[in-house]
Amino acid sequence: MATPIKRIEKDFFLKYIYDEQVQVRFSKGRSQVTMVLEKPAKEEMQFWTNRNVYDLKEGEKITIMFDFRGQIISFPAELISYRDRTLIAKNPEFIYTNLDRSYSRVSAPSDLEVRFSFTNDRYSLSFPRVNDFEAVDEETIMKNYDLANLNDLVSQMEILIRRFATGYKLTIFKDSIPFSTEERVIAATGKCLYLPQATENFPIEDPYPKKRLITEDIFKSFLRNSEVNFHNVDDAYNKFFTKKQEKGISSDLWMPILFQEYVIGYIRVWVDKQGKAPLSFGVLDSMYQFAKILAYSLKVNRYFDSGKVNNDPFDGKIIDISASGLLFSYPISRLDAALLPETQLTVELKTPKRTIKNKAKVVRSFKDKLREYYGCNFLDTKPEDLRFLFEFIYGKPFTDKDAAFLIGNV
DSSP states (O other): OOEEOOHHHHHHHHHHHHHTTOOEEEEETTEEEEEEEOSOOSSEEEEEESSOOTTOOTTOEEEEEEEETTEEEEEEEEEEEEETTEEEEEOOSOOEESOOOSSOOBOOOTTOEEEEEESSOEEOOSSOBOSOOOOOOHHHHHHHSOTTOHHHHHHHHHHHHHTTOSEEEEEEOSSOOOOSHHHHHHHHHOOBEEESSTTSOOOSSOOSSSOOBOOHHHHHHHHHHHTSOGGGHHHHHHHHHHHHHHTTOSEEEEEEEEETTEEEEEEEEEEOSTTOOOOOHHHHHHHHHHHHHHHHHHHHTTTTGGGEEOOOOBOOEEEEEETTEEEEEEESSGGGGTOOTTOEEEEEEEOSSOEEEEEEEEEEEEEOSSEEEEEEEEOOOOHHHHHHHHHHHHSSOOOHHHHHHHTTOO
């Protein structure tokens, strides 16, 4: 995944490529142009190209790349002018590092057409929506569980819960909105509220690789932004635990039920009986899995059908493309609510000689005033399609070295 770096680092890299006269490169058509920075970069950058490039136009955007200590550094640049091998471009707003891609991206060939559609059904629902959530392997859930029998799934969950808890509650935000502090914080974050010892603090850190817990910092930030002023955060935080103690709750777990990016409800499990063991991480993991199963059981039982949106193909403006992914933009609209990181798309790449259908995953996004930008990685390109796409994009044969680079051997 590409990570924008801070301005001071951007200035460092621009100074570095001038001081060291580093050869940077960009692709034009199906060939590569190298160049060096002639002057220190201020408001603009002035490069000297290794050859004449006859079809560069004012306002054209190119992606400039260079190597820094074995790492690919990339930034977009808008062309101001090009004459007598002197290229002048605007300074970039961002420079990107840690590029999670196997090949350099180049401007899309003019004879390439690209269309997108969502791999799975998409919905426009009235439930609380979050931007940060863990993608679900829907096919695995569908294959491993009898999702059609919702009542049986709930009964299985109840039997399991009785082994370790004294009470539980299953809530769907159908005819109500999140009301209690616990409901509102899980609806706002899409994360689990987990208090193994309910009279003590929230976890300081989240041990899961894909973060799923409400930590102390997250909870205090929620209080600060939605409930109390800055000076009363600690008081509100302490009162939250005091109420748990007054209700006799010794261990507490509120697991949000997410369907795609929507928090549709939650499973609450608690212990209020002396001598009962605190809720463990194993309990949390079980409830996390049940929450996913329940969400997609509701889908199978057509609970969300009224909110299903047409999965019509849409065109995006291709900024650049490689053999392993692409960057496209789309006008800011309601579509950006569905194009979240981890979203999978079907991508149709149409060339004069071959049409390639591929799956792609959105790995990053950013926006300017008018458009949203989405970086995607291809997921399942067939070997023969990869070879064709490589040669079509770069205008050179696909070698064994290129194949080894794709799978990370070099």
